[in-house]
Amino acid sequence: MSLSIYNSYSRKKEVFASITPGHVGMYVCGPTVSGESHLGHARPYISFDVVYRFLQAKNYKVRYVRNITDAGHFEEEGREAEDKVSTKAQLEKLEPMELVQKYTNLFHWAMKEFNCIEPSIEPTATGHIVEQIVMIEDIIAKGYAYVVNGSVYFDVKKYAAHHDYGKLSGRVIDELLEANNRTQVSRDLEGQDEKRDAADFALWKAAPPEHIMRWKSPWGEGFPGWHIECSAMATKYLGTSFDIHGGGMDLQFPHHESEIAQSTICNHTSPVKYWMHNNMITINGRKMGKSYNNVIKLTELFSGTHPLLSQPFHPMTVRFFILQSHYRSPLDFSNDALIASEKAFKRLWEAYENLKKLVPGSNENASDKELDEKVTQWLHQFEEFMDDDISTPKVIANMFELAPVINSIKDGLIKIDAIKVSTLQLMKERFTTFLENIFGLKSIDGATNEVLQPVMELLLEIRKEAKSKKDFATSDKIRNQLTAMGIVIKDEKDGNTSWNIA
Numbered sequence: 001m002s003l004s005i006y007n008s009y010s011r012k013k014e015v016f017a018s019i020t021p022g023h024v025g026m027y028v029c030g031p032t033v034s035g036e037s038h039l040g041h042a043r044p045y046i047s048f049d050v051v052y053r054f055l056q057a058k059n060y061k062v063r064y065v066r067n068i069t070d071a072g073h074f075e076e077e078g079r080e081a082e083d084k085v086s087t088k089a090q091l092e093k094l095e096p097m098e099l100v101q102k103y104t105n106l107f108h109w110a111m112k113e114f115n116c117i118e119p120s121i122e123p124t125a126t127g128h129i130v131e132q133i134v135m136i137e138d139i140i141a142k143g144y145a146y147v148v149n150g151s152v153y154f155d156v157k158k159y160a161a162h163h164d165y166g167k168l169s170g171r172v173i174d175e176l177l178e179a180n181n182r183t184q185v186s187r188d189l190e191g192q193d194e195k196r197d198a199a200d201f202a203l204w205k206a207a208p209p210e211h212i213m214r215w216k217s218p219w220g221e222g223f224p225g226w227h228i229e230c231s232a233m234a235t236k237y238l239g240t241s242f243d244i245h246g247g248g249m250d251l252q253f254p255h256h257e258s259e260i261a262q263s264t265i266c267n268h269t270s271p272v273k274y275w276m277h278n279n280m281i282t283i284n285g286r287k288m289g290k291s292y293n294n295v296i297k298l299t300e301l302f303s304g305t306h307p308l309l310s311q312p313f314h315p316m317t318v319r320f321f322i323l324q325s326h327y328r329s330p331l332d333f334s335n336d337a338l339i340a341s342e343k344a345f346k347r348l349w350e351a352y353e354n355l356k357k358l359v360p361g362s363n364e365n366a367s368d369k370e371l372d373e374k375v376t377q378w379l380h381q382f383e384e385f386m387d388d389d390i391s392t393p394k395v396i397a398n399m400f401e402l403a404p405v406i407n408s409i410k411d412g413l414i415k416i417d418a419i420k421v422s423t424l425q426l427m428k429e430r431f432t433t434f435l436e437n438i439f440g441l442k443s444i445d446g447a448t449n450e451v452l453q454p455v456m457e458l459l460l461e462i463r464k465e466a467k468s469k470k471d472f473a474t475s476d477k478i479r480n481q482l483t484a485m486g487i488v489i490k491d492e493k494d495g496n497t498s499w500n501i502a
Contacts, residue, residue, distance in 0.1 A: 157200075
């Protein structure tokens, strides 16, 4: 069975055929490092890590590009434009790039905790200003952009007259062009009154005097628009047309729609063959947002310090929880759901450990032909399910069908000769390949002090910050929950804190 993936652009499953046989170019929109990564960031990076791993398992040579957005000029829907990096840097009394480095390091730490493989290339927006300016100059020269007061805007109306603008996101162009400024459909920055149409988006913005992050350009000092960054970096490292572009569904419009428009004008071809989008995470049925007080940072998730959490959760529990749902399905997060996933993962991993210890029988002929055939079918379906648009939950469901068989053989309730020697060997190979190598899961038991050290350092730093802000509820919660887990912390006279396992 060939790999088929759901193409968001065509809205149907398509058989995957890479542009260059044996090679795959994949671009995934990376984080904006103006703050800590949260639960919503976990899903795309874990989902596309599995895609990356599965393509490699199918013997593709994959160039995986995931950018870091560090230019700092972003706004949220419906909010007044702001330079997030500069604003946060002032609050934390750090230089903008010092802040960027801090949160980039924290993001990398979280990805390592999730056991995500590092991308092949991780370009930064600020490291590719020249490439972005070159693309913008090209778009202007071709008549699809205009300059106003040092800012450059993409002419969506002109582009839409000859191209399928809105096809990826399903937006109707007439509705976009009639949108008023308040809707901020372009997710632009300042200068709504400068644009010819509300749907036009910024390629370059003139920097006001107070804007810290700024670069020289043919149009004056300023900074690049959000969308042009990914177009420039994807083109540089993957070429004018590449295989897979991934990201969350919330990026379909305006970000990915705008990427298509820019790249098509510059490169005279549609940039991406297959668009893949993961669905969103909700929390207790609600969209995650600051107004709901339900944004859970990854450090809070791992330490259990968020009010919605009753305990810390291991990164492998979170990874397993995400893989239990199809990447295109909505995923509702709750404390209870994560506790259930933790128990399920421990049961499955225990069965896997039991499987590795089973010694084959002496008879190749199965004494229970029906059971042997059923086990073989479940195992062969692993790859079939993954070939059907990366269906991780179906593979996990089959693993849970196999778990009681494994445990029964281990307990002597089923004789080892009930299945063939080759079937047992296949079961061991498939579990290792899919559970560890493709799903990227690891045991959550038996953590050593060496493994705990960086986690504890982070927890103690969070506790120290909480105490400095007189947030004693959070400080006490960290201490009490660590004590309940058998980890004793001691506040020293010199202001430092030590810890040990009781």
